[in-house]
Amino acid sequence: MNPPTDNLLQHPAAEAVTASYIPGLGTLAERLEQVDCVLTVYDPDGTLLYPAGADSDPHGGRYVAEAVAQSADHGRPVVFCGSDADIPACVLTADDRPYAVLIIQPTCPTVRGGSQQRERIYLTWILEEFAETFAHSRRIRGQIESISSELSQAYEEIILLYNLSTHMKVTQSIPAYLQMACDEVTQLIPVEGIGLFLDKKMDGRKQLTLTAGAGVMHIDPAKADLLQMQLTSELARGREALLDSTVDGPFRYTWPNGIHNIIAVPLGEKDRMVGML
Structure with missing residues (x-):
């Protein structure tokens, strides 16, 4: 199980306030390190959320707008940005809107040829898998919230019915009972x-x-x-x-x-x- 901090996106401010939550982010960063790549995460406006290492391009945020536009045009989460189309990016979506943008940057010069093509295929595969897992987790989270809301409403209805039936008395007048019902509803x-x-x-x-x-x-x-x-x-x-x-x-x-x-x-x-x- 990943440490809790693996799932947190944090601003590089001193207080390091939590900006968002993406499951499995730490594991993804480790997999990318194995192929000499570092990960930075931005919100759709270009604000840095997850700082990368010293080897990464400090201006990686300039690819965010391009990544969001390409992803929308092509209908897929993984795109390649830059003048040479050599910067992989992954756009995570929630509720059909961009949620976060992952920029992947190599820590060593790229060697062109067959190895570069294999690396692109590998990065595309793991990033698409990550985007699909994230989208699935968001759907599950939404379903859980919906079920929780329905259960809460059902619980309140049961409590109301229980209170109404418990306080019902044979000798109680209709107006008195109805007044009690109004009082229960306002609770x-x-x-x-x-x-x-x-x-x-x-x-x-x-x-x-x-x-x-x-x-x-x-x-x-x-x-x-x-x-x-x-x-x-x-x-x-x-x-x-x-x-x-x-x-x-x-x-x-x-x-x-x-x-x-x-x-x-x-x-x-x-x-x-x-x-x-």
């Missing part, structure tokens, strides 16, 4: 305000009434009727809820002052809505 989701509206008969007609809630609620009963109509319209379009926000653009609907984001979810079963959250 898991940071919200400015949450309100639970139910259809109730008022003066002989049904009207949405705020039955439970927490925080600041900008939707009054009069606005709630309009919100229910807008929610019904969203459900008719095949959506499961109404979501309106100023994050990606202006509101699609008109809301009272103080509202920046709003989510409305129907309460009921099938086509019968008895309220909304």
Whole structure:
């Protein structure tokens, strides 16, 4: 197993802060040393991340832009840069964008001929293998993060259901239980305000009434009727809820002052809505 420092890319600053993480970097550097080559690593902007030895060209960063351009044009990670196309470079990508650029520099004069061609083939092979392994590790890392997020969300849902079922009492009134449900939701989701509206008969007609809630609620009963109509319209379009926000653009609907984001979810079963959250 490689020492932890083998996987760290570090700026040459005194504090040596960690700039990034590339598995197997130390092992690759050792393999390159066996063929009299040293490794430098840059970010796509040309900033040196992994300093090479004293035998390397201190201006290796000038090949970064050329390497990125060639890699994009040819659709492969390994390219050869310089006026004589004798500087191997490997562009590592993450999320379809350049992540880091590896510049390989020989420590002794290059001998032209069959040996040079064999060396190019060998370097291309190990660099392509390294790029493929890196891309695979990034995909695995993304999948792990996605699964972790899903597990975290599922755990929160289970905790919410457990708390709701645990605190349910036969003698508890419906409003008290719904209020407890709102309080539990606010423990898991940071919200400015949450309100639970139910259809109730008022003066002989049904009207949405705020039955439970927490925080600041900008939707009054009069606005709630309009919100229910807008929610019904969203459900008719095949959506499961109404979501309106100023994050990606202006509101699609008109809301009272103080509202920046709003989510409305129907309460009921099938086509019968008895309220909304």
